[in-house]
Amino acid sequence: MNTTPLQDTAGPFLAAMAPALAALPPGGPLGVAVSGGSDSLALLLLLERWAAAAGRPLRVVTIDHGLRHGSAAEAETVAGLCALRGLPHATLRWQDWDGRGNLQANARSARRRLIGRWAAGEGVEAVALGHTLDDQAETFLLRLARGSGVDGLSAMAPVSRLGGLLWLRPMLGLRRDALRLWLSGLGMCWAEDPSNADLRFDRVRTRAALATLEGLGIGAENLAATAARMARARLALESATGALAGACVSVSAGGEVSLAPAAFAAAPEEIRLRLLADLLCWVGAESYRPRLTQLAPVAAAVAGGHIGAGLTLHGCILRARRGQVVIRREPGRVAAPVSVENGVWEKRWKLDILPPRAEGLKIAALGREGLSRVPDWRQTGAARETLLTTPAIWREDDLVAAPLAGLGNGFSFRLCGMPAGLAAVSLLH
Numbered sequence: 001m002n003t004t005p006l007q008d009t010a011g012p013f014l015a016a017m018a019p020a021l022a023a024l025p026p027g028g029p030l031g032v033a034v035s036g037g038s039d040s041l042a043l044l045l046l047l048e049r050w051a052a053a054a055g056r057p058l059r060v061v062t063i064d065h066g067l068r069h070g071s072a073a074e075a076e077t078v079a080g081l082c083a084l085r086g087l088p089h090a091t092l093r094w095q096d097w098d099g100r101g102n103l104q105a106n107a108r109s110a111r112r113r114l115i116g117r118w119a120a121g122e123g124v125e126a127v128a129l130g131h132t133l134d135d136q137a138e139t140f141l142l143r144l145a146r147g148s149g150v151d152g153l154s155a156m157a158p159v160s161r162l163g164g165l166l167w168l169r170p171m172l173g174l175r176r177d178a179l180r181l182w183l184s185g186l187g188m189c190w191a192e193d194p195s196n197a198d199l200r201f202d203r204v205r206t207r208a209a210l211a212t213l214e215g216l217g218i219g220a221e222n223l224a225a226t227a228a229r230m231a232r233a234r235l236a237l238e239s240a241t242g243a244l245a246g247a248c249v250s251v252s253a254g255g256e257v258s259l260a261p262a263a264f265a266a267a268p269e270e271i272r273l274r275l276l277a278d279l280l281c282w283v284g285a286e287s288y289r290p291r292l293t294q295l296a297p298v299a300a301a302v303a304g305g306h307i308g309a310g311l312t313l314h315g316c317i318l319r320a321r322r323g324q325v326v327i328r329r330e331p332g333r334v335a336a337p338v339s340v341e342n343g344v345w346e347k348r349w350k351l352d353i354l355p356p357r358a359e360g361l362k363i364a365a366l367g368r369e370g371l372s373r374v375p376d377w378r379q380t381g382a383a384r385e386t387l388l389t390t391p392a393i394w395r396e397d398d399l400v401a402a403p404l405a406g407l408g409n410g411f412s413f414r415l416c417g418m419p420a421g422l423a424a425v426s427l428l429h
Contacts (some may be wrong), residue, residue: 009182010049013042017170020158021050024126025166029057031119031127033111034082036062036074036191040130042179043171045186047128048085059122060089063111074191092118116163126166131156134176134207137220140227141206154234155227175220238421240267241274245422249279254382254390254404255348255415257283257327264325265303272299278419283327284315285335285346317385329389337364340393349391350416361400366392370399377405 024030032047034040044060051058060082064075075091082089092114094107115127136156143152160167171179183190199205210220248263257279264272276299277289289295290313298313300306307320315333319326335346343351345363355361370392371377377387382404390404391413401409418425 009185010046013046013171013174013179013182014050016173017046017050020168020170020172023159023166023168024056029059029122029124031059031061031115031122031124033115033127033129034060034062034078035130035193036078037130037193038180038183038190039132039135039171039176041188041190042183043128043130044081044087045183045188046171048087058087059124060087061115061118061127062089062091063094063114064091065094065107065110068194070191077191088122090118090122112163116165119165124165126168128168128170130171131169132171132174132176132179133224134210134220136172136227137210137223138203138206140223141209142202145202145206150230150233150237153227154231155224157231172224237270237274240271241278242421242423244271244275245278245425249275249422249425251415251418251425252382252386253415254380254386255283255329256383256386258321258324259302259327261302261305261323261325269299272303275422276302278422279327280314280316282348282418282422283329284333285329285348286314290314326383328383328386331365331367331385331388334365334389337362337394339363344416345391348415348417349413351391352412352414353410355410360395362394363391364394366390366399366402366405370394370402371405373399374402374405374407376407377402380404380406 030047030051032040032044034044047058050056060078062075062078064071066072079089079091094110094114119125119127139156140153146152156169156172158169158172180190196204196207199208213219244263244267248260250258252258259279264275267275273292273295277295280295281287281289294313298311298318301308301311302318302325305320307318307325310320311318312330315330317328317330319328329346338345340351340354340358340361340363342363343354345351349363351363365388366374367388371384371387377384380387382390387402387405390402392399392403392405393401393409393411399407401407401411403412
């Protein structure tokens with residue numbers, strides 16, 4: 001590696017990063033996720049310069065997945081670098097993988113979860129990630145190979161919000177080779193993940209294919225530009241979906257969604273599919289949309305008014321009622337209990353006030369047993385099937401409160417997590 005000192009040309013890099021950094025909330029520290037690889041190391045050193053000029057503190061975090069030899073040493077190297085530069089650093093270890101499912105997907109999910117917990121403890125509202133234009137192009141090709149549509153082919157966003165945390169990708173306009181040349185000029189070395197040369201991984205094969213595509217004029221910049229155009233198309237589709245939601249969807253205080261079939265049927269098929277998928281994900285507490293092969297026939301049934309005795313999909317039950325189609329949570333698919341300190345259950349129910357003495361209390365579905373202990377539940381006007389899936393407060397097997405069924409006892413829940421594109425949905429109380 002060339003370590004001959006060159007002029008520190010951070011200025012153009014920082015200028016390219018400025019739009020994403022402008023989204024930061026005022027004050028408070030900025031979190032930086034650093035693995036020790038070239039991309040994240042460049043991100044750290046660039047943000048160090050930015051923070052010094054902006055007067056903002058940095059907090060650095062490294063995730064050690066423990067999946068290969070050397071990962072702990074790499075985390076220690078990052079920790080040592082941060083200590084030399086006076087930057088607070090934490091190493092978080094992933095230790096709860098059960099060996100099932102897709103390893104890389106589970107690792108990504110764990111990384112987000114661990115960083116989210118760390119950020120909450122550090123008072124960090126935003127975390128920067130080291131994705132580059134090369135990552136953007138690789139992701140586009142990977143999704144293209146999997147048959148993704150507009151959403152999947154959309155560019156990674158420079159600014160996004162997930163789990164209450166702002167995620168920044170300020171280097172999406174920068175090339176990896178340029179960043180590595182800059183690091184070399186500073187005399188910096190970085191860790192090389194051996195898996196980046198393992199052709200068993202789709203991303204590695206995709207990265208190798210990019211070199212061939214360059215010769216056909218399909219370079220990383222072209223692919224990233226196409227992804228950006230897809231992102232603009234996605235925004236237009238989301239706007240149309242929101243307009244349809246405002247015209248035909250309402251939500252009860254119990255979390256039951258009502259959909260007007262006539263207005264739904266009059267919309268273009270793509271917008272119908274998007275709206276129904278978003279509603280099913282919200283009601284069913286799912287992160288990913290149902291497969292199109294499952295979604296399309298259900299959307300057609302809703303548009304045609306052919307629900308029959310009811311349909312189930314994505315943890316939801318769809319039923320015909322008074323000229324509407326109602327979407328309810330499927331009782332047998334509700335989430336496991338969580339401690340009241342968690343505050344959120346099923347991703348869409350938020351406990352308004354944490355009681356002074358919360359020890360031993362949990363949030364769980366009301367269920368049949370709980371509903372049998374609330375004699376006046378019929379006065380709420382909500383369907384029994386809906387109330388079964390609403391949140392209740394329990395201490396062991398004792399029902400403490402069931403606010404949506406009329407047994408408040410000082411507790412209350414509100415709906416949250418509605419997809420941003422459905423802001424026009426009417427909430428009925």
